[in-house]
Amino acid sequence: MNCKFCNIARHVKPEHIIYEDSLVIAFMNIEQLTKCHILVIPKKHYKDIFELDEKIAGRIFQVTAKLSRAVKKAIKPDGLDIFQCNGKYAE
Secondary structure (H helix, E strand, O other), X not given: OOOHHHHHHOOOOOOEEEEEOOOEEEEEOOOOOOXXXXXXXXXXXXXXXXXXXXXXXXXXXXXXXXXXXXHHHHHOOOOOOOOOOOHHHHO
């Protein structure tokens, strides 16, 4: 399988990693769409959210909330967006 996110989780593809634990990894994409564009992904490969188990989903959101607070403190944005895309829309 040649999954770009799996390659990031295995440290094969270079990205600016800002958080990592045994379940998830968070990084700033080299091709930033917005200021401080952070992706939080599971380390294990899942096709989409419909395959994701609740423990991993919960951990992803815990890390997302933690990093959101850090971004708020660091750059004081007016707000932020959190997206989760699946299927054809996500491609």
